[in-house]
Amino acid sequence: MPSFDIVSRADMQLVDNAVNITRKEIANRFDFKDVPVELDLRKKDYMLVIATESEMKLNQIVDVLLSRSMRQGLDIKIYDLSKAPEPSGKLVRKEIPIRNGLSQEEAKKLVKYIKELGLKVQASVMDDMVRVSGKKIDDLQTVIQHCKKAPFDFALQFVNMKS
Structure with a gap:
């Protein structure tokens, strides 16, 4: 997946x-x-x-x-x-x-935002990062585009894309 x-x-x-x-x-x-x-x-x-x-x-x-x-x-x-x-x-x-890593509150905000998008993806908090998985790569790319545009007060990077 x-x-x-x-x-x-x-x-x-x-x-x-x-x-x-x-x-x-x-x-x-x-x-x-x-x-x-x-x-x-x-x-x-x-x-x-x-x-x-x-x-x-x-x-x-x-x-x-x-x-x-x-x-x-x-x-x-x-x-x-x-x-x-x-x-x-x-x-x-x-x-x-200098902020390094997502706090629990920030990770929860991010997961909630991803779930509100209504796409068929699962988002879960893992330590200081959020893992997003889904059946379609297009859905994952849509999540990335929405997160880049979202007005979060913390920096985001998208890593470890696996297909």
Whole structure:
């Protein structure tokens, strides 16, 4: 029976590339001359820490990071930007968690959405991914197209297509 998996994973090498390009761009910008900027990617914790002198500068760094991430082919939904910046001495710090894997609530939303499509497919939650299987590959491809258009607040990748 044909099947595929829906996952939400961040390619940390691409994230690292985007962070390095952001560092270089910020270092070359005139408005950041003599401004302390800390851009720290903690790969093991899936965390990005940005620190600078003001919240305005912090937002500019985040904008550059998001645009560089899109150019690397990353979905910007992998960054959880909901956390507010916090003062840390003379600097303003922001911790940005990088989403990796579907949470149980997100997986349940996804399964419910797939079932509401009314196609002859089965969707089941397996750890941090959702496996979708059905008799027709066309139905599976329809599910992929609908999921790409759906307004989820998390990034989706479609892997392991087996026929």
